[in-house]
Amino acid sequence: MNAQNEFIRISTNDLDLVIRIAQSKRIYQAYLGPKLMNESDFKSLFVSLKGGSEGSVSARGWEVYPASGAEDFFEPAFAIQHNDGNMTSIFRYVSHESKTIDANIKETVIYLKDDVYPVDVKLVYKTFGKENIIKTWTEITHEEKKPVTISRYASSMLYFENTDYFLTEFSGDWAMEARMSTQPLHFGKKILETKLGSRAAMHVSPFFELGLGQPAQENQGNVVLGTLGWSGNFQFTFEVDNAGNLRVISGINPYASNYELNPKETFVTPEFIFTISTEGTGKASRNFHTWARNYQLKDGKGDRLTLLNNWEATYFDFDEAKLEDIMGEAKMLGVDMFLLDDGWFGNKYPRNSATQGLGDWQVNKEKLPHGIPFLVEKAKEKGVKFGIWIEPEMISPKSELIEKHPDWAIRLPNREPYYYRSQLVLDLSNPKVQDFVFGVVDNLMTENPDIAFLKWDCNSPITNIYSPYLKTKQNQLYIDHNRGVVNVFQRVKEKYPNLPMMLCAGGGGRCDYESLKYFTEFWCSDNTDPVERIYIQWGFSQFFPAKAMDAHVTSWNSRASIKFRVDVAMMCKMGFDIRTHEMKENEQKFCQQAVQDYKRLKPVILDGDQYRLVSPYETNHMAVMYANENKSKAVLFAYDIHPRMGEKMMTIKLQGLDPAKQYKVEEINVMPERKSNLRSHGQTFSGDFLMKVSLDVFTTGQMNSKVIEVTAQ
Numbered sequence: 001m002n003a004q005n006e007f008i009r010i011s012t013n014d015l016d017l018v019i020r021i022a023q024s025k026r027i028y029q030a031y032l033g034p035k036l037m038n039e040s041d042f043k044s045l046f047v048s049l050k051g052g053s054e055g056s057v058s059a060r061g062w063e064v065y066p067a068s069g070a071e072d073f074f075e076p077a078f079a080i081q082h083n084d085g086n087m088t089s090i091f092r093y094v095s096h097e098s099k100t101i102d103a104n105i106k107e108t109v110i111y112l113k114d115d116v117y118p119v120d121v122k123l124v125y126k127t128f129g130k131e132n133i134i135k136t137w138t139e140i141t142h143e144e145k146k147p148v149t150i151s152r153y154a155s156s157m158l159y160f161e162n163t164d165y166f167l168t169e170f171s172g173d174w175a176m177e178a179r180m181s182t183q184p185l186h187f188g189k190k191i192l193e194t195k196l197g198s199r200a201a202m203h204v205s206p207f208f209e210l211g212l213g214q215p216a217q218e219n220q221g222n223v224v225l226g227t228l229g230w231s232g233n234f235q236f237t238f239e240v241d242n243a244g245n246l247r248v249i250s251g252i253n254p255y256a257s258n259y260e261l262n263p264k265e266t267f268v269t270p271e272f273i274f275t276i277s278t279e280g281t282g283k284a285s286r287n288f289h290t291w292a293r294n295y296q297l298k299d300g301k302g303d304r305l306t307l308l309n310n311w312e313a314t315y316f317d318f319d320e321a322k323l324e325d326i327m328g329e330a331k332m333l334g335v336d337m338f339l340l341d342d343g344w345f346g347n348k349y350p351r352n353s354a355t356q357g358l359g360d361w362q363v364n365k366e367k368l369p370h371g372i373p374f375l376v377e378k379a380k381e382k383g384v385k386f387g388i389w390i391e392p393e394m395i396s397p398k399s400e401l402i403e404k405h406p407d408w409a410i411r412l413p414n415r416e417p418y419y420y421r422s423q424l425v426l427d428l429s430n431p432k433v434q435d436f437v438f439g440v441v442d443n444l445m446t447e448n449p450d451i452a453f454l455k456w457d458c459n460s461p462i463t464n465i466y467s468p469y470l471k472t473k474q475n476q477l478y479i480d481h482n483r484g485v486v487n488v489f490q491r492v493k494e495k496y497p498n499l500p501m502m503l504c505a506g507g508g509g510r511c512d513y514e515s516l517k518y519f520t521e522f523w524c525s526d527n528t529d530p531v532e533r534i535y536i537q538w539g540f541s542q543f544f545p546a547k548a549m550d551a552h553v554t555s556w557n558s559r560a561s562i563k564f565r566v567d568v569a570m571m572c573k574m575g576f577d578i579r580t581h582e583m584k585e586n587e588q589k590f591c592q593q594a595v596q597d598y599k600r601l602k603p604v605i606l607d608g609d610q611y612r613l614v615s616p617y618e619t620n621h622m623a624v625m626y627a628n629e630n631k632s633k634a635v636l637f638a639y640d641i642h643p644r645m646g647e648k649m650m651t652i653k654l655q656g657l658d659p660a661k662q663y664k665v666e667e668i669n670v671m672p673e674r675k676s677n678l679r680s681h682g683q684t685f686s687g688d689f690l691m692k693v694s695l696d697v698f699t700t701g702q703m704n705s706k707v708i709e710v711t712a713q
């Protein structure tokens, strides 16, 4: 330790974040990057004077939690208005403590205090050693006489020093989620944010990649991957300052959300979760995947159920007989479960279209006269489990619920309403409404303890922004509503810890790592065209493990063969949403075999390490593989999308195998009447050969695919 500068070291197995406590007691980021060998070198970090020279009044930049009104003229992490109207804060170090939670997890808390106003900030860092993941958030509290107004409340601010910065964002819309695009960052700001309130990630997902020195690449280069655990409005600000340094501020979007914080109340910001890799995005993604399975995802280590969903197969048009038929088809396919989608509820306003009935969670007596228990029983008879769809955060303007509780919907009392998908969002800032939403699940589960799965949808952004409950505190709606949602998620998980649940928001409009504490998986997109899915799944795979990503075989893109559609779904958590009786006999047989093989290979696909081998963004093909932990088994998925005629065919070098082992290569998922035309089918190669020389799997066929099982001998 240097006498004048103390350092706080926050590290994982391969990363260090070093924070310097200056003599002024302000704290600065001194280092963030690959792990340093010697703590004795820390004093030399001071030579680069991050945060300005000691004692100088112009100590600008690199402050860990800079607040409004100080000498740093760029975006602050925090902004406040005190009781006396003053709008400045400077936080100084009070103390810090580190505790070891287990062999892999450590938590460091840094206590800061404004020396002029009674405002305290706690910076919390939780590190996951092996996975090289750092989670960080802040806790803000004060003891002023009256509430203070906080107008910025970042979870984290990080600094990077490089010649060039490249940001990869994941934007899109309904049916076009997680489209990746990369741009250089120059002086000034680039902001990624949403203001949708709920279904908030419809236009942009709450994560980003940063390439330092060069655009992020798969297998080489320095990259940062960051994401916010918040399913409401989020904001990432990337600002290149006058010195050419990049500042990254992550947190809740403060848009229309000046928050009044009562004395002694604590404002806890959402978790910002990040990793840094010196070997490109592939390694960084694997950090996230392993960490999510080990620590964050609901039942991250558990199994996942294959299923047949009736949404695309029937939409709202079904009755008991039709559902029984589909249950039979689920059994025929060999999947674990039948999932009943939208349309099963509402009586005064039957849910026969998306225009009415949300909120009235009583079974529709006309379509399903014997109720849900009867369906659960029928599924049991057919030999499959039963899952059900709900959208409990929403309310239709045509519903009994709104007639009974007109003040439960978020809507303006004095303007014409605007409806998105003919619905409104329930006001989850209201604890009574939270009870109601919890009750939707609880009632279903109490009546039907054998329900094996919930699909929880959320189809509307918040429109007509006015909470009847918050009255004069409308500025807290976006935040309090989302906290209310999470509160219900928590209650559901507490009471039903083993219930698998799918997060859905008109497709992938909600996919954040806070929600995924309470959900086992999420629906990536309503777009199940396998060609589009290749890109969508590539995008989400940057942050989420295959186990969390639901992919179903449907009728979208009928030009694609059943095989191609199955092969694309099989690289994630596979399901079906299609009438099997419309398939040819050989297609049915193919699907049955594919389901069997998938169940056998789930431990590799869902729990193995993922290697993205060939990018659809860079070629007319895509390839991805999974290898299990002891490298005894791998599965390779290779897709030809729209290759050009006469295109130079590339071969694939595998990754993640043991060079010393011998592996047998076998093509699976071959149509029943066909034989594999893979030249290497049935042959054995060393891991060394497969990783250095290659496999020849691509073709110039349109929408052609191969699934290859690689087994150590």
Ligand code: GLA
Pocket (backbone or CB within 6 Å): 311, 341, 342, 354, 389, 457, 459, 504, 505, 506, 507, 523, 525, 526
């Ligand atoms: C959303 C979901 C679909 C389906 C419909 C039902 O669009 O993404 O999968 O459940 O709602 O209305």
